[in-house]
Amino acid sequence: xxxxxxxxxxxxxxxxxxxxxxxxxxxxxxxxxxxxxxxxxxxxxxxxxxxxxxxxxxxxxxxxxxxxxxxxxxxxxxxxxxxxxxxxxxxxxxxxxxxxxxxxxxxxxxxxxxxxxxxxxxxxxxxxxxxxxxxxxxxxxxxxxxxxxxxxxxxxxxxxxxxxxxxxxxxxxxxxxxxxxxxxxxxxxxxxxxxxxxxxxxxxxxxxxxxxxxxxxxxxxxxxxxxxxxxxxxxxxxxxxxxxxxxxxxxxxxxxxxxxxxxxxxxxxxxxxxxxxxxxxxxxxxxxxxxxxxxxxxxxxxxxxxxxxx
Numbered sequence: 021x022x023x024x025x026x027x028x029x030x031x032x033x034x035x036x037x038x039x040x041x042x043x044x045x046x047x048x049x050x051x052x053x054x055x056x057x058x059x060x061x062x063x064x065x066x067x068x069x070x071x072x073x074x075x076x077x078x079x080x081x082x083x084x085x086x087x088x089x090x091x092x093x094x095x096x097x098x099x100x101x102x103x104x105x106x107x108x109x110x111x112x113x114x115x116x117x118x119x120x121x122x123x124x125x126x127x128x129x130x131x132x133x134x135x136x137x138x139x140x141x142x143x144x145x146x147x148x149x150x151x152x153x154x155x156x157x158x159x160x161x162x163x164x165x166x167x168x169x170x171x172x173x174x175x176x177x178x179x180x181x182x183x184x185x186x187x188x189x190x191x192x193x194x195x196x197x198x199x200x201x202x203x204x205x206x207x208x209x210x211x212x213x214x215x216x217x218x219x220x221x222x223x224x225x226x227x228x229x230x231x232x233x234x235x236x237x238x239x240x241x242x243x244x245x246x247x248x249x250x251x252x253x254x255x256x257x258x259x260x261x262x263x264x265x266x267x268x269x270x271x272x273x274x275x276x277x278x279x280x281x282x283x284x285x286x287x288x289x290x291x292x293x294x295x296x297x298x299x300x301x302x303x304x305x306x307x308x309x310x311x312x313x314x315x316x317x318x319x320x321x322x323x324x325x326x327x328x329x330x
Contacts, residue, residue, distance in 0.1 A: 021063035021304045026285040028207030029182045031127065031158050033096045035279055036304050037066035037211065038297070039290030044077025046292050052081050054294040060090065062301045068185075068211070068288045069121075070100040070132065071113045079120035087122045097121065098128035098211070100162055100185070102143070105135035110146040114155055129156035130185050133163045140168060144175040151179045158182040160208070166198030173206045184208050185288075188281065190255050190274055190320040191217035191247050197328055200283055209285035212278050216289065216300070220247040221274035223260050258319040262312050271296075272303035277316050280308065 023032040038059045043052050059067075069078050079099065086095060099121065101113025114129055129150050131143055150156040159176070160183030161169055173181040184203050186195045188210065195210070203210055216222055225248060256270070263270045278287045291297035308316075 021301070023065065024285045025209065026128075026158070026183050026211070027203065027209030027283075029158060029180060029209070031096070031182060031209075033066040033211075033286045034064040034304075035286055036062075036064060036275070036301060037068050037098075037286040037288035038064055039213065039288045040067070040069040040078045040082055041073050041290045042078075042292045043069075043081045044074030049081050049084075051292075051294055053085055055291060055297050056082075056085050056090075058294060058298055058301065060094070062304070064301070065094065066096045066098060066211075066286050066288070068098045068100075068213075069117075071117050071120075072100075072103065072132070076116070076120055079117055083120050083122040092123065096127045097123065098130065098183075098185075099126050100130040100132045102131035102135065103133065104138070105131050105133075105143040105146075106138045107142055107146040107149070109138075110143065111149065114150055118155060125154055126156050128158045128160060128183055130160045130162045130183065131164070134165070134168060140171060141175060144172050147172075147181075148176060148179055160184055160211075162186065162213075164199075166202040169199060169208065170202045170206060173202075173208060181206075181208055183211050183285070185211040185213055187214050188212035188278055188284070188287075189215050189217040190221060190259065190277055190316060191252050193320060193322045196322070197325060200281075203283050208283075210281075210283045212281075212284050212287045214290070215278040215287040216271055216274050217247050217252070217256075218244050220244065220252060221256060221259055221270060222299075223256060223263075223270040226253070226256060226260070255316075255320045258316060262308075262316065266309075266312070268306065269299055269302070271299050272306055273308065273312075273316075275300055275303035276306040276308050277313065279303070280313060
């Protein structure tokens with residue numbers, strides 16, 4: 021699998037990342053182990069997790085799988101904290117993650133979302149300490165607006181703000197308004213989460229809601245529901261037509277589209293089963309024909325909004 025630099029940094033990560041949101045809850049340790057083996061065998065390096073996934077159990081499962089079985093320098097380990105983005109909260113999250121992951125450092129540490137109760141300057145000071153103390157090699161933000169990402173980058177120019185982890189798919193292109201331009205201008209790489217539109221772009225929901233799907237799950241139904249709309253169905257149909265024409269799966273088409281977008285270093289796939297992951301890994305070498313990419317751009321286009329439309 022190909023690797024890309026994350027923004028203007030020296031960090032390299034596999035173009036497809038392994039997400040672990042369902043580990044410790046919907047994905048069993050045995051299935052998680054199979055996913056890790058398949059991912060590493062395919063040349064994957066970026067493994068993405070968070071302190072909050074399954075109350076920390078996702079990190080515990082991952083730490084147990086990696087401990088003593090995979091050389092630490094073969095994995096780009098990314099985790100996320102910061103629902104409380106104060107210095108106290110962030111560093112406590114990071115220390116807890118290191119303990120659960122059974123390692124003395126992560127490669128990338130991210131702040132999960134904006135915290136209106138904490139000044140951005142304080143959040144940035146915690147990220148700086150994470151790097152200077154050796155607990156994180158690189159730092160970044162997740163789900164932050166463009167202005168906050170740019171401001172944080174200017175405050176952290178001594179150690180660098182390397183990554184922005186954002187939702188990005190054919191069903192969610194909002195980052196193109198301000199976050200993507202800010203990342204490109206300031207040398208930050210995009211890590212795209214939910215590149216398959218929370219599973220909707222696989223086509224599994226075109227006719228019904230499968231009983232074993234996320235949309236039928238008590239704790240994930242609200243996560244999927246925003247994309248079960250008529251507009252999204254039109255995009256999914258276009259992806260399915262492209263897949264049929266190219267002899268690939270809808271998931272491969274959707275993932276290849278994201279990987280071709282400006283600034284995207286890696287697309288993080290949170291597969292629930294090993295089979296779902298293998299399907300996603302098949303997209304790592306797919307380049308869409310220009311006409312297919314343009315058609316998907318058109319059917320999924322978003323309004324630029326003010327002031328960008330000027």
